[in-house]
Structure formats: C-alpha cells, structure tokens
Amino acid sequence: MLGAAVLAGLIAGAITSAFHFVLAEPVIERAIEQEKETKMAQGANSEAPIVSRTVQRRGLVIGLLIYGACWGGLFGVLYLVIESRRQLWDPRIRGWLLAVVIGWAVAWFPFLKYPATWASLCCPRLALQSRSSFTGEVPWEVHAPS
Amino acid sequence: MILYAVYAVALYLAMPANPDPVRMPGDLVWTFRAISLAGLVVFWLALGTSFQWLARARA
Numbered sequence: 001m002l003g004a005a006v007l008a009g010l011i012a013g014a015i016t017s018a019f020h021f022v023l024a025e026p027v028i029e030r031a032i033e034q035e036k037e038t039k040m041a042q043g044a045n046s047e048a049p050i051v052s053r054t055v056q057r058r059g060l061v062i063g064l065l066i067y068g069a070c071w072g073g074l075f076g077v078l079y080l081v082i083e084s085r086r087q088l089w090d091p092r093i094r095g096w097l098l099a100v101v102i103g104w105a106v107a108w109f110p111f112l113k114y115p116a117t118w119a120s121l122c123c124p125r126l127a128l129q130s131r132s133s134f135t136g137e138v139p140w141e142v143h144a145p146s
Numbered sequence: 147m148i149l150y151a152v153y154a155v156a157l158y159l160a161m162p163a164n165p166d167p168v169r170m171p172g173d174l175v176w177t178f179r180a181i182s183l184a185g186l187v188v189f190w191l192a193l194g195t196s197f198q199w200l201a202r203a204r205a
Binding site for chain 1: 154158161164166168169170171174177178179181182183184185186187188189190191192193194195196197198200201204
C-alpha cells in the first residue's frame with residue numbers, strides 16, 4: 001500500500017509539473033519581462049539570474065517529483081492508520097477523501113492566509129526561492145522571508 | 147464540522163498578516179496566485195485519485 005501511495009505521489013508530481021509548465025511558466029516570463037522593464041525605466045541594469053531559467057524549469061519537475069514522493073509516503077502511512085479503523089470512511093472514496101483533508105490542512109488553507117509571493121520581487125536575495133514560492137510548492141513556513 | 151469551521155476562522159484571524167511587499171501589477175500577481183492555488187488543488191486531487199485507482203487495481 002505504501003508503494004502505491006509513493007507511486008501516486010510521483011504521478012501527482014508529474015501531472016502538477018505539466019500543469020505549471022503550461023500555465024505558470026508563461027506568467028513567470030511575463031513577470032520577468034515586467035521586472036526588466038521596470039529596472040530599465042529606473043536606469044538600473046538588469047542583473048543576470050543566479051539560477052538560469054533552464055535550471056529552474058528542471059527544478060520544477062525534479063522538485064515536484066520529490067515533493068510528490070514524500071507526500072505520497074506520508075499519505076500512505078495516514079491511509080494505513082485510517083484503514084485500521086475500517087468503519088471510519090467509505091472505502092470507495094477513502095483515498096480521495098484523505099487527499100482532500102490533507103490538501104486542505106497542509107496546502108489550501110495555509111495558502112488562503114499566505115498566498116504565493118514571488119520572493120525575488122520583494123527580496124532579491126531570495127531569488128533562488130522564487131520558483132518554489134511562486135508555485136506554492138514549498139510549505140509556506142519554509143519560504144517566509146525573515 | 148461547525149466546531150472545525152470556528153477553529154479555522156479563529157486560526158486564520160490569529161495568524162499574522164503576510165509581511166511581503168508586492169511591487170508588481172495586481173493582475174499579474176493575482177494570476178500568479180490563482181495558478182499556484184490551482185496547482186495545489188491539482189496535486190492533491192491527482193494524488194487521491196491515482197492512489198484510489200492504484201489501490202483498487204492491487205486489491
């Protein structure tokens with residue numbers, strides 16, 4: 001069962017990578033262009049990125065696969081705990097329901113209070129984190145700037 | 147359920163506000179945020195659905 005959960009996490013990570021590739025990447029490019037235009041208008045030179053966009057794109061996929069595998073493992077453990085109390089949830093929707101509950105608790109609800117911020121826009125020193133914090137792939141506690 | 151809703155609202159109000167200044171046009175930032183939230187929803191729904199399918203296939 002744990003193997004199935006980790007595999008499901010990897011599948012979810014791959015699907016989410018594709019989602020961000022198609023939808024988020026063009027918006028990030030627009031934001032970068034906007035930032036460059038703003039800097040040029042202010043007479044400042046635009047700085048070379050610390051991490052190239054190619055590496056960032058690879059990081060998107062690799063990071064989400066690791067994220068998916070880790071969450072898949074934790075999901076599997078919780079599923080086994082719930083399964084041991086068989087009467088708790090309908091087995092036909094147990095996995096799906098557990099994903100919704102965990103997703104709400106660790107991702108959706110925190111996001112409502114602390115929506116994704118492209119860290120480099122406010123703090124250039126955090127440019128390395130811009131990719132992950134923008135897409136909300138890292139728990140919000142980790143990337144909150146000091 | 148009602149108790150949890152009260153707890154969630156209280157937690158939401160008790161947590162400090164986001165301190166990050168945002169210096170980008172609002173429409174761009176809100177597009178970012180909408181896609182980010184949708185990505186999180188896609189991830190967890192994909193995990194639950196694929197797990198359900200894999201677990202059923204193995205049973």
